[in-house]
Amino acid sequence: MFNLDDLPDFVLVEILCRLPREYAVQCTCVSKRWYSLVYDPYFVGRFLRQQNDNQKPIPHPRLIFTNPEHRREFFTNPKCTSKFFSMSKQPPAPEKLKFSLRCLPCFQGPVKTEEGEPMVVGTYNDLVLCCATTCFQRDYYICNAYTKQWEALPSPPECHEEVGVGFICDPYYKECKEDADQRKEETSTSKASFQLNTEYRYRVVRIIPESRGGSVHFKAEIFSSETGKWTETIVLCPRSFYLDVRHEGVAYNGMLYWMSSSSGSVIGLDPYSNDIVDKKYNCRFIDNPEDDQVPVTATFDLLSVCRVGGGGERLRMCQFSGNNEDGVMDWLSVWELKDDQVDNDSNWILVRRISLNGMFSQNPVIRKWRDQGCWHDEIMLLAFDPNDDDILYVDFIGHVVMFDINGGGWIMRYLNTPLDYGTIHNHRRRAVFPFVIPWWPTPVTTRQKQSFEVYR
Template sequence: MAWPIPMDLDSTVDTHRVGNRLIQAYAGTLHSVRLKRPSSMLMNNNIDHLPESLLVEILCRLPCFKSVSQCKLVSKRWCTLLSDSRFIRHFLCVQRNRNQKPMGTTISMNGEEFLNRVSPSSRPLAQLFKRLVSIHGLKQEPIVVGTYNDLVLCCASMHFQRDYYICNPHTVQWVPLPPPPHVYKYVTVGFTCDLPYYNYREDDQQGAIVQLNVEYKYRVVRLIDPTGGYDDDDDDDDTISCEIKAQIFFSETGEWRQFVLSSPSAIAVGDLCMESSGVASNRMLYWLHGKGEFLIGLDPFMIEKSDNTSSAATAGRTDYKCFFSECGEWDSVPMNCLVTLDGCPRMCEYYSPTRTLSIWEVNEAKEEDQMAMIRGGAGNVCVKPYKSIYLGDEEMVVISRGIDHIRSVVFDPDNEGLLYLLINNTRELIKIDVIRCNIRTGEMSKVATSQTINCLHLYPFVLPWWPTPLRQLPQRGQPSPNLPT
């Protein structure tokens, strides 16, 4: 059952008015709380006289975190209570029991929302961008270069990236990162955490238990074009190498460190850095080569500090074997894009001669898996066919025969059976047609024509039941505290 919030709070609300309205709204629920004299407590008509256990039972039924954050303004007692980890766990248990999935969407590099679900406007990051520009004196709005659940990695520029910010748009908070040791024109960036802020585990005695991961860690990974990216017009100068230089930021130390990633086959590193973007899945980061010819995977939490690892001021190196697989190992056609659905990476490719969209899943490998094993420094992953969709039904509005490439694929986060194809039907690269496809029934329809959509890179973005608190970077070896939410 959904519990309506009985008031519209602001900073001027007093405890007694809010308390009275809360008691009236939730009086019917108090029978579930084991109190000796609940009726006499209600007759007091003053929420300040309620015991803490009853107050928690009432407040944890607020519909969302926004309502909770507004209630923190009521009084110091409420603020302390609603910030306590015990209340957060109780609140999350109530949310889970409602069997409602956290809201999700997809955002572009410009912070524009592809599916308008999180915000009434198409720019849920607008307030955050405005404050970043104002406080840090940026010349223009930052861009999105990575996401993990509700955390967003922003950068002040597209090229020569230097200034990064770990942000939570829901709380409009951010932590600026120190600059990387060297700046390059082209880099491809990945951002991931070792754990979500909260998750659930089942207990035989207590049922679902909420676990808060307040000490979560995150990594920012920059893969570098060794040429510096200055030879834009000469494709022959692209470096072909079995080694990829990487700069990795460690949240627990607040430092950038430099590594060398090795792969079993030589790759065009410049193409990777110019056209690819890191996709986070669990602890892993994946990159699809710009031309869709191979997949790279990396677990940045497997890279431990060692004597050979270089800090920002040192020129050492540490080799690490990353996952690598040529797409030809499981399909003869290069992939068009790499996306995620519920944290699972999926590769998509459109084969124009047969007008077929093929979708492949990337999972951690099990012993019985035989399909396209990808081996690397942290174990194996497996690529499996997920779905093949024929897009050539002449009775429907589908992709014309002149189209041989799909710009991107967006899975509906609230309906796994729906996906959206972004294609160019004109010579203008930013003019996009959007086709909605039901992969269960095969029904298709064009939902947008010649829309201006920046679909160079699209990122999943989640509105969880409780926002991830940002961790301040450590100062001189001190632990990383969390920012208040």
């Protein structure tokens, strides 16, 4: 009787690397041999090469929406459609959602009500950083929500009521094109190769505000995946900066950025930098956009990375502004960072300016919502669509909509939010995180052996 286990490794690799990703990952649960085989760098390289040869498209990035009314609940919209699925509950149709956070201990045990519910605090590609509590954060987990692999981080040096958290990671692999001369000679057979980064690094950064006002220095705690330890340091800022811990750190171009919602200024920290003197970091300071209209009132509501044509990324900031002293905002401006890190030269370029009144006139449903309440206190910008830099997700009095900023604020789609999504109260931020599933999932390197759960 034929048995696959009788096949030599190289033959088994050639069979398994032709399976779809979800089935190839499930093969790790067949036996120890198959587990070792599938997670061997040679197999991963062959799998990636096979995907490239077959011109298999990379899955569309999606977004993870948090719910401040029920912080244990997180929702995602597959392929950025209008339908949501819960990441922390068993979905009604399991085949519709093949990743979740239910494997983490903090989503299985009781909620410590005095410290709040577990929450997502950061993502990078397909890795998710979670914390067991909302306040007094102490227990962090790195998780791949697709493979269910996870790692518990050691507790940070101190426990604070509120911190600003950022998460950044090296890519697990990158595509290496053959040099141009060889491609010209072998255009019909030229293929891409892939370089694996099996010892990829990641950092978790916690910034602790010194005071309620602005400050020129902050305490920071940085976790290094190489050492498995936290280090305490001081972040020095060239100008006074008010850190709003409601805004999560944004990873862009190898750095983590935080925004001040009151001034629109941004600080950037390179967590991989070795340029440390007496346990002190010098952070980068980027001034707020210079608006030639000089608004009477202005607030900054979103710092986000968006994907532009050609596969590149840009750092964008959104601003509400008004020309009256009554505090009512009339305009939504979208700014994009023109960056030159070599000369430390950067400035903000205006991408779009949208009239909010014009947006209301185009969308009767939005106008109806506005007339029902104080809209300027209950409108929140969430994220740019990871597949279309002209689409902006907006929470409008508990309703999530997709606006086309290139079309003057025309609504592209209304999202079917969960019944318990709730409305905005006390200016609590609804954090939204990008989630990218690459051709091959990023393995979570653990310092201790953990169980591996497959999709059901």
